[in-house]
Amino acid sequence: MASHYTISDLAREFDLTTRAMRFYEDMGLLQPERTGPGGRNRLYSARDRTRLKLTLRAKRLGLSLSEAKDIIDMYDSPRDTGPQLRKFLDVLAQHRHQLEEQMADLQANLDEVRVHEREARALLARLDKPAPKATPKPAPRPRKTANAR
Numbered sequence: 001m002a003s004h005y006t007i008s009d010l011a012r013e014f015d016l017t018t019r020a021m022r023f024y025e026d027m028g029l030l031q032p033e034r035t036g037p038g039g040r041n042r043l044y045s046a047r048d049r050t051r052l053k054l055t056l057r058a059k060r061l062g063l064s065l066s067e068a069k070d071i072i073d074m075y076d077s078p079r080d081t082g083p084q085l086r087k088f089l090d091v092l093a094q095h096r097h098q099l100e101e102q103m104a105d106l107q108a109n110l111d112e113v114r115v116h117e118r119e120a121r122a123l124l125a126r127l128d129k130p131a132p133k134a135t136p137k138p139a140p141r142p143r144k145t146a147n148a149r
Helices: 007-013 018-026 046-060 065-076 081-128
Strands: 004-006 033-035 041-045
Touching: 004 007, 004 046, 007 018, 007 041, 007 046, 018 046, 041 046, 046 065, 065 081
Parallel strands: none
Antiparallel strands: 004 041, 033 041
16 A cells, blocks of 8 residues: 555545545545645545545445544544544434434335335226126017007
8 A cells, every 4th residue: 555645546546536535625534735836736645545435434324524524533633532432422323313214214105105006006907807798688679569460
């Protein structure tokens, strides 16, 4: 593993756009060293690569970027790991609760869709049934008239 990466290196490795990388930098998730004329070139450290990897993992878990930043920043600080882990567990518990609520809503929607599907299939089955064949009525008998004797 290299100890320094360009924006293109990390964008390619993590399948991101350079614009997304700059956005993460603006959010304070990444802090590349600036090099070249006017500091136009970004040079990312192994620490930035790890922070990017953790950011993307947090996004996959459904955490917001600010939640991800809070958690990742805790690991950069020299504080005790107990409060960091408690904060992380709190964030995960809140997120799990949100996901469970979303899952319950989705399950209710899915159940409702299944009911409508069954009803629609039953109606369709009735429409597709051939109508019972009518038995032909016998031809009417000729009427006797008074002249026909």
